[in-house]
Amino acid sequence: MFVLDVTYSAPLDRVEALLPAHIAWLEEHYAAGVFLASGPKDPREGGVILAGGDDRAAIEKLVTTDPFTIAGVGEYTITEFIATRTAPALEPYRQQPTV
Numbered sequence: 001m002f003v004l005d006v007t008y009s010a011p012l013d014r015v016e017a018l019l020p021a022h023i024a025w026l027e028e029h030y031a032a033g034v035f036l037a038s039g040p041k042d043p044r045e046g047g048v049i050l051a052g053g054d055d056r057a058a059i060e061k062l063v064t065t066d067p068f069t070i071a072g073v074g075e076y077t078i079t080e081f082i083a084t085r086t087a088p089a090l091e092p093y094r095q096q097p098t099v
Helices: 012-017 019-031 056-063 086-095
Strands: 001-007 035-042 046-051 074-080
Touching: 001 035, 001 056, 019 035, 056 074
Parallel strands: none
Antiparallel strands: 001 046, 001 074, 035 046
């Protein structure tokens, strides 16, 4: 599983101009079953996405397709973790430890 942490690198007005395209991008990956949760940070300096899966290269490629990345208004940090415990609703995404 992955935590995708985007930090805005441009003024908020530039970010907001791209928000409809970013939301469409999010919806595409929710529909594909990759994204599990997302939302803006508070204070509003970026956002966070929780993504399922175990293919880091695919996730790295995926964030390059975000309109925020393409326009240069957001930069991602990707943290991979093994979700060995989850809430019942996320049980299908539970993972086995690698050790």
